[in-house]
Amino acid sequence: MHVDVALFASLSTFQPDGAGGRHARAFELDAGTTIAQVIETLALPDQPRVVFVNSRHAAEDSELHEGDRLAIFPPVAGG
Amino acid sequence: MSEATSCMPDPELRARLRAARVAIIGCGGLGSNVAAMLLRSGVRTLTLIDFDTVAEDNLNRQMFFRDQIGRLKTEALAETLLRIDPGADLRLVTSRISSADLIDTVRDADVIAEAVDTAETKAMIIDLCTRDLPEVPLVTVSGLAGYASANRIATERLADNLYVVGDLESDIRDGLSLLASRVMVASAHQAHAIIRILLECEDDKDE
Numbered sequence: 001m002h003v004d005v006a007l008f009a010s011l012s013t014f015q016p017d018g019a020g021g022r023h024a025r026a027f028e029l030d031a032g033t034t035i036a037q038v039i040e041t042l043a044l045p046d047q048p049r050v051v052f053v054n055s056r057h058a059a060e061d062s063e064l065h066e067g068d069r070l071a072i073f074p075p076v077a078g079g
Numbered sequence: 080m081s082e083a084t085s086c087m088p089d090p091e092l093r094a095r096l097r098a099a100r101v102a103i104i105g106c107g108g109l110g111s112n113v114a115a116m117l118l119r120s121g122v123r124t125l126t127l128i129d130f131d132t133v134a135e136d137n138l139n140r141q142m143f144f145r146d147q148i149g150r151l152k153t154e155a156l157a158e159t160l161l162r163i164d165p166g167a168d169l170r171l172v173t174s175r176i177s178s179a180d181l182i183d184t185v186r187d188a189d190v191i192a193e194a195v196d197t198a199e200t201k202a203m204i205i206d207l208c209t210r211d212l213p214e215v216p217l218v219t220v221s222g223l224a225g226y227a228s229a230n231r232i233a234t235e236r237l238a239d240n241l242y243v244v245g246d247l248e249s250d251i252r253d254g255l256s257l258l259a260s261r262v263m264v265a266s267a268h269q270a271h272a273i274i275r276i277l278l279e280c281e282d283d284k285d286e
Contacts, residue, residue: 009247048202055238057209073237075201076250078224078257079109079194
């Protein structure tokens with residue numbers, strides 16, 4: 001299945017093409033792939049992050065579906 | 080703010096701000112300044128949430144004064160806000176917000192402002208609020224530290240009910256300091272985003 005993946009801020013360098021930038025990249029994934037599996041495949045660092053699918057909250061153990069847009073955002077400290 | 084002193088000449092818009100309820104999680108560099116700006120703009124019902132006390136090193140960027148050192152931030156800030164608008168309706172929550180009580184504390188708000196300092200707590204607030212209160216806009220801040228150009232601080236809508244202010248990258252954990260001018264820019268962005276949400280302004284390309 002086809003899923004778009006956008007990684008924000010410091011996570012953008014973990015896109016497979018290594019080019020950085022927040023724009024989404026197209027991924028071909030097996031049906032039933034979970035968000036956690038995508039995170040593991042991309043080897044994202046263990047740091048605070050929030051995850052959205054199609055602009056709505058998503059749990060990392062939820063499955064992705066054809067045409068989904070996954071966005072992962074790592075808030076940074078300071079306030 | 081009275082009609083005479085309000086910055087909002089349109090009575091309908093003024094009434095909308097007057098009826099609004101905003102919850103501010105954290106009353107430090109962001110939250111204390113956001114509260115003052117919202118009040119000056121006509122938002123009169125605020126929930127102020129913080130567990131901490133005023134310290135001397137807060138005075139370089141937070142809306143506190145030397146004679147308030149040692150006092151609870153919620154109470155000191157409320158005192159200052161009431162000097163600006165004696166009619167303000169302030170609810171004080173003096174405790175460290177946790178995942179167990181967050182949602183019950185902010186459930187009644189029309190908009191929630193995340194104004195805490197650690198990345199872990201920011202992530203917890205964003206995660207729970209977008210999950211459990213999907214219809215309540217949350218304005219969060221990420222990336223305000225250091226000396227980089229303040230023009231890099233922007234407001235954008237990252238998800239349906241999530242607005243993010245900041246440059247998304249400048250992290251105090253990288254040794255960057257919190258400079259009053261940049262903190263105030265981020266605070267002003269955050270307060271302005273809240274006002275625009277309450278006034279139901281359409282998104283535009285500048286966001």
